[in-house]
Amino acid sequence: MRKFILALFLFVSFVLFADAPKYVFLFIGDGMAVTQRHAAEEFSKKIGRGPLLINSFPCKGLTATRSANRLVTDSAAAATAIACGEKTKNYTVGRNAEGKDVYSSAVAAKEAGKKVGIISTVTITHATPAAFYAHRAARGEGYGIAIDLVHSGFDFFAGGGLDGKYKDSKAKEFKKYGHAYKYAESKGYKIVRTKKDFLALKPSDGRILTRMTDGPLPYTIDIGEENPYPTLAELVAKGIEMLDNSNGFFMMAEGGRIDWAGHANDAATNVRETLAFDDAVKVALEFYEKHPKETLIVVTGDHETGGLTMGVANTGYSIDMGMLRYQTMSAGAFTKRLSSFYKKNPSLTIEDVKPLVEKAFGIVFDGLKDNLISLTDKERTDFLKAFESDMKFLKAKKEENRQYDGPKRYILGTTLSKILERRAGVAWSTGGHTAQSVLTTAIGCEAQLFNAPMDNTDIAKKIKSFYGK
Numbered sequence: 001m002r003k004f005i006l007a008l009f010l011f012v013s014f015v016l017f018a019d020a021p022k023y024v025f026l027f028i029g030d031g032m033a034v035t036q037r038h039a040a041e042e043f044s045k046k047i048g049r050g051p052l053l054i055n056s057f058p059c060k061g062l063t064a065t066r067s068a069n070r071l072v073t074d075s076a077a078a079a080t081a082i083a084c085g086e087k088t089k090n091y092t093v094g095r096n097a098e099g100k101d102v103y104s105s106a107v108a109a110k111e112a113g114k115k116v117g118i119i120s121t122v123t124i125t126h127a128t129p130a131a132f133y134a135h136r137a138a139r140g141e142g143y144g145i146a147i148d149l150v151h152s153g154f155d156f157f158a159g160g161g162l163d164g165k166y167k168d169s170k171a172k173e174f175k176k177y178g179h180a181y182k183y184a185e186s187k188g189y190k191i192v193r194t195k196k197d198f199l200a201l202k203p204s205d206g207r208i209l210t211r212m213t214d215g216p217l218p219y220t221i222d223i224g225e226e227n228p229y230p231t232l233a234e235l236v237a238k239g240i241e242m243l244d245n246s247n248g249f250f251m252m253a254e255g256g257r258i259d260w261a262g263h264a265n266d267a268a269t270n271v272r273e274t275l276a277f278d279d280a281v282k283v284a285l286e287f288y289e290k291h292p293k294e295t296l297i298v299v300t301g302d303h304e305t306g307g308l309t310m311g312v313a314n315t316g317y318s319i320d321m322g323m324l325r326y327q328t329m330s331a332g333a334f335t336k337r338l339s340s341f342y343k344k345n346p347s348l349t350i351e352d353v354k355p356l357v358e359k360a361f362g363i364v365f366d367g368l369k370d371n372l373i374s375l376t377d378k379e380r381t382d383f384l385k386a387f388e389s390d391m392k393f394l395k396a397k398k399e400e401n402r403q404y405d406g407p408k409r410y411i412l413g414t415t416l417s418k419i420l421e422r423r424a425g426v427a428w429s430t431g432g433h434t435a436q437s438v439l440t441t442a443i444g445c446e447a448q449l450f451n452a453p454m455d456n457t458d459i460a461k462k463i464k465s466f467y468g469k
């Protein structure tokens with residue numbers, strides 16, 4: 001009887017939703033609005049990589065981002081809107097403004113018999129992925145979100161770990177993450193610890209939760225020759241392999257650190273993250289090309305981060321995004337190097353850091369070197385001031401920069417990246433989010449639904465409609 005009901009259900013859904021895509025990819029660039037896409041594209045062209053795939057999709061629409069209580073949304077409210085189709089207050093995950101649980105397109109897909117995968121380059125309990133499976137009053141309830149993750153029963157969770165490592169919130173909470181992994185295991189999840197094991201996964205391995213790191217994956221710009229973690233593109237490729245089945249799948253993949261580079265006001269790191277995101281969409285496009293009639297790819301952002309602008313005063317309207325190529329590590333990684341130099345040699349002088357500055361930013365402090373950036377007098381003064389300020393904090397043993405908004409203790413890295421940004425012709429207005437609209441682009445089956453101006457809640461509504469919700 002059960003089988004008969006299931007068969008009937010499948011038949012009815014086939015008749016009702018004959019046009020609905022069997023395979024749905026939803027890509028979310030956190031903190032990626034129009035300017036981030038444009039800046040990354042201009043940078044990409046300068047380094048010979050060509051235009052961005054995500055900007056070339058035939059269907060597009062500006063998408064409003066405000067939350068229920070703020071014109072400037074946070075990622076939790078934005079993700080709840082994109083995932084579940086309802087506005088909520090900032091910092092709320094998977095609940096509407098009245099505090100009622102709301103359900104995502106991923107849940108709808110699961111109920112319709114699809115396999116479901118959730119991928120992120122930041123922690124998998126972070127606000128954006130969480131909105132697809134969790135229901136919590138506050139995005140900071142990391143442990144509760146981890147438990148909700150296990151209860152979702154989704155098939156594939158990959159990328160960063162469970163632990164947000166926000167040391168400034170309740171430290172005790174984080175000890176519990178070990179239990180959350182054990183709990184996941186007891187409920188049938190296979191916990192994957194290494195990149196090697198991850199790349200060797202087979203569909204017969206069942207439900208997956210990765211623990212290759214407890215925190216986020218590294219910034220793309222900071223990855224050396226040997227990447228100990230999979231890239232976002234590799235996560236998506238494996239996701240496709242694991243989720244592909246005759247009923248179809250829903251996959252959400254987040255480029256989570258575009259946002260973090262925005263908060264850090266680090267343009268070179270920001271554009272590299274967006275390119276890595278574009279590479280991941282390319283993997284989905286290859287799948288689409290094999291199943292063009294049954295596949296939909298939607299690419300959006302949840303909000304803008306940093307108030308990134310292209311065009312600064314007194315540069316004669318000239319922009320050269322190629323200047324950002326001189327930067328070879330994130331400003332945050334630079335600060336970490338500086339601090340490790342200091343630990344080895346507490347009487348560090350400016351002479352000692354000049355080679356690192358050349359390597360990290362292509363900047364020569366004095367004189368000229370071929371193909372490197374020389375400084376104006378004012379820039380040299382700013383450099384010295386920032387160096388002295390960082391030394392003061394290193395001597396006082398102050399901890400590393402905070403990931404998010406708030407005062408930045410270490411300023412030399414940012415001072416140097418700003419020198420490149422000034423020459424590139426880009427600037428930032430805030431260390432937080434802004435109210436700008438984002439761009440949604442789409443290709444494939446039913447992509448025309450996304451060829452219109454939208455509210456962020458519309459994305460969820462359209463995707464849910466494929467699953468009869």
Ligand SMILES: [Zn+2]
Nearest residue numbers: 031075259305
């Ligand atoms: Zn953010």
